[in-house]
Amino acid sequence: MVLRKILMVMVAVLLANNAAAAARALIPDALIDGVGEQLQTGLAVIVDGEYIVGVVPVADLPADVERLRLPGLTLMPGLINGHEHPLIYSDDYQNAHLAASSAYKALLGLAALQRMLEHGWTTVRVMGDADVLFANQDIARAVAEGVHTAPRITGAGHYLSITGGGGDINYLSPEQAIAADGYIVDGPMEVRRAVRREIKYGSDWIKILVTGAFHSVGDDPKNVAFSPDELAEAVAEANRHSVPVAAHAHANAGINQAVTAGVRSIEHGTYLDDRSIALMVEHGTFYVPTIYVGDYYAGTDKLLAQEKNDDIYLNYRDEWLARIGEAHRAGVKIVAGSDLGGYHIDPRAYAREIAVLTEAGLSPMDAIKAATAVAAEMLQWQDRVGTVQSGRWADLIAVPGNPLQDLSRLEDPSFVMKGGAIIRWDGQQADPR
């Protein structure tokens, strides 16, 4: 009886606290809402609990609403990183994979994700990771349970690779029995089992390495790895579970086969041509080029597979950018993905992908949408994130001045909010609640 009374008092206190947490209005100098083409002024964004509940002229704000002014700042949707590997914690990632347990990777990956959040990335799509278990899904669970704060996490536990493919570790002798960084599958039945296991343990995307990779040793990005029946099985099994497939593909034949098979996104898509562009338009396939990672590693000796990276950087980068521009103008939906990895990366570097997209011919506003509204559409989360509209989660950032004139402003926002909670607010007092 006493216990019941205590519980009732606790419930009453909780309800009172909820009622006290009134809506508040964020009042920036300017707003990019992710929908329109222009910077807007004179608007306030009303946040109630986890959600945006209104975007109204400042003059129309109710008198009793709490006002949180963001002078000198442009408010915009939280950034969505369409391609990341939070558990990769070293440039030499395949050796690092062999040296670290899944638990260690989870600890470093959580720290990396928290840095991403502090730098404006409120949602991250994990494109498979160098891990044996499911550390990203464990992090997502701990975040959902309120134990830790991190970006919203979606994506795949692993990248599915053939034996000898980009997810295998190809520089060791055949005597070495190792656990590859990817998930090795050969033949449709192994693909089917792998897809089922991925989904069972929390992957909401399936990631497949359709061709060789640039940043791994001993495989060729210009070759197609998966056979047509393996590719078809991956898409058919994933789609049976309403899970989309993301296809890493450099070689043109690999891109075109993957698009035709029905993947939702093409990752890298380096050697796309007119036919690839036409197919992507026809199938509504999203395109995540991940250009900046090549610049990041250009001319260094950080990677074991550096020769392949230098080749694309020195000989092909301009043509690739031109192709991405053609794809954009033809109507292919371009999404920003950094592909840099986690703990070893300066968190300001992730946003450089957005600026590089303008080198391909996207306008600054389209480049921002590639990391907000269009990325949300790829995730099928457009009713939750990616725009500043009533009903969306209050995932918001603010940067000094006008980011359309200088996209580097996005590298280090002054204000970050996730689900209505202030994560960062430089130069101001902490959240008064």
Ligand SMILES: [Zn+2]
């Ligand atoms: Zn990647």
